[in-house]
Amino acid sequence: MTDSARTSIVLFTRDLRVHDNPALNAAAREGAVVPLFVLDPKILNGSFNRPNRARFLLESLTDLAAALEKRGAGLVIRRGPVAEEVAKLAKAVKASSVHMAGDVSAFSHRREDALREALDPLDCELHVHDDSLFVVPPGQVTATGKTHMSVFSPYHRKWEKEHRRAPLSPPRKLSLPSGVKTGKLPTAGEISKGKTAPHMSEGGETAGRKLFSKWLEQRAEGYADDHDDLAGDRTSRISPYLHFGCLSPLEVVTKAWDIAPAFTRQMAWRDFHAQVLAANPRSTRDDLRPRHDRWRTGKDAEREFKAWQEGRTGWPLVDACMRQLVDEGWMHNRGRLVVGHFLCKTLYLDWRWGAQFFVDHLIDGDTANNTMNWQWVAGTGTDSRFNRILSVSSQAERYDSNGDYVRRYVPELADVDGPKVHAPWKLPPDVRKKLDYPEPIVDVREGNERFLAARGKR
Template sequence: MSTTAIVVFTRDLRVHDNPVLAAAAGADHVVPLFVHDEKLAATGFATGPRSRFLAECLADLDAQLRERGAALVRREGDLVAEVARLAHEVDATAVHIAADASAFAVRRQQRLAEALTAQRYELTVHDAVHTVLAAGAITPQGNDHFAVFTPYHRRWADAARRSIATAPHRMRLPPGVSAPESGTAGTSSGVPGGETEARRRAHRWLSDDADRYHDRHDDLAAERGTSRLSPYLHFGCLSALELAAEAGARHTEGADAFVRQLAWRDFHFQVLAARPNSSHEDYRSRADAWRDDPDALQSWQEGQTGIPIVDAGMRQLAAEGWMHNRARLITASFLTKTLYLDWRADAAHFQQHLLDGDIANNQMNWQWVAGTGTDTRPNRVLNPLRQAERYDPTGDYVRRWVPELADLDNPREAHQPWRLGPTALREIGYATPIVDLEAARERFQQHRQVSR
């Protein structure tokens, strides 16, 4: 009896170390499927830059599947309905999909299982496709997930991992199934999508830069201080497991520090998997009475706060669809604790603009900074001036992204241009600060104390 397996690609857009594809490849016929889910598009995640990046990822995936004798079938609509319809068309003997952690993904997976069961088709859900470890692979005694990173990381580092899945060599589409060749689309960010580019960049990063990661990862101006692989990890063009294995095999301080960041990624994934509502609710509520200040929010979004290190980060986000992690911490702390605005509106702005806009990492990091998540020091406030002095000591990062300050050679002037006086600020065309930092810190402490 001939067997036909459907591979439902979601955000695992690769052929190497993809357990979903590897499991399906043993069937006589394989239908690789991607559904442009109309419900996901309605959430606002399918923004222009991310849509263009996704288009390149899908084109690259299709090309790699064609090299192996298959092709990517693409449909639009409700994912559950489209998968169920295709399963009936090809009389599928198995349907494979990767597990995910967001409330949206979990509900969709449950609906798919119910729909296929009703049609007497089998759904297999594969863990540890998006992460190094599956969400529930390690748990503390008496709880379903770790709420503190350090003990999680200790267990994570020693935990058994699945084997790296071999990329299939040959696959065949069922008779009568056709897939038009995917087109390509340019990206406004200049970051090309797809597994081919992802693996090229990962190889270069591991060979040339990973060993110095511990020294340079917080240097805002360092062009290659961080890997910039996060968009590829988010869309699954790279395997986090394979990346962790290759980096860990280097046994250097820098590579080990990089692997620790992959553990943070898994940590947030397992928190979200255990508490799906934390994508929009406080993991640990502080009963904050967040301020409502649309003008301040707009100034932050547009990089016009008058605090150069904050504005530089926000302008990098708008220009590249990516932001240095240290800048993410600085801008998030400024918004939630200096301006005391609700992290949810701020997280939505990041989610809309980031190519690597991942629900688990974006939302849980925002809560960590806001003090409503897993941070064990919820009331800490990152002073943007001290952060600038420490992580942009030459002022190069600020001058690059805030061109109004490009001619200020003195780093202190670049970080605190208001010291030049109001006339000079007007001449260079830069905004005056929208808030007094010390007064804002005191306001936050008072609000947070009252809210307890």
């Protein structure tokens, strides 16, 4: 039952949905609701804001505004420092509480602290809902005497046994206090200027729910056997919608639990990385487990890094993955492992270079997942086999055996038949000359040996 005399603000951050949104539901139970999104200059002017995510964010906000309007309360847009704008609005509507999703980055913690300080003089309480962005919130699954778990398999076993609440239905009706102006939605250019990926996904809860439902019906049952097949692509592709909170991870896991256990295991990785970052906030820049690497620098390193960025390394599988990233703002999970290992271990270049390039292009450039995945492939994170090396040729043979994935993204090689596409340097010289495709920038065996020598282990 609601108390019509009370007014609450819902501060949307990375939970841009009405289904299974604990913050929104809690506010709706209290009385009148002011749904709020603040365009924070610290984010808009920061190093994490990029054109692909700006467009996806705008589409997600547009979809959220429409869903809220159907329920009686439009989305209020404000521009400025978050704590200042929330406090200003709370004072104007005499709000008794502010509800928001809990997050794990150092930035989100600073935002919470600033909000509490700004709201305290107004006698307005801040409620942080830790179950909005994760299936199992950070800190809930721990090892004895520790703040978090640093090995995935035992974490996953505990994660599976944790009690999960039932997903929440969206509020049927919302009441916006009279006199509150919603403000105008921004344009994508206002959020971030620049070109977006030509074939990126459409943002928003509506698109995300449709995509996930289709995957559940048509492709989920074969996920365990085929999720690494690059050309077949049985992945759900919902990671951008999870990053922006257009889909609830809890609802996703609940629906997929009995159909695709291998998929829910991947969802557990999200929570695992979140709790690692929450306990080690400096790991966005610092090695979680230093290996005393002397990453290569200088002109040769920069030239090879540029070739990696452009998908011109001469290794077709690596190049196909990198071109998919630039074309779609997304990359197959197996591809992320391949290009990460190639950059950090074959080229022996700093994982932070790769992580930033992913941030520049990935729609799902999640701070915890992106950082901890890069640290994992670099051997500076939670991988116990920190000198692990993936063979590009073996990965190509196993996950793109006929070369269909490479031909899809590397048009120079579109006419090369079958698995030969993975080794164009073996083609006759006259054929190679016509391809306009570069020679390999590195001998993989020599590069891997260089890495092992640098790590002090041959």
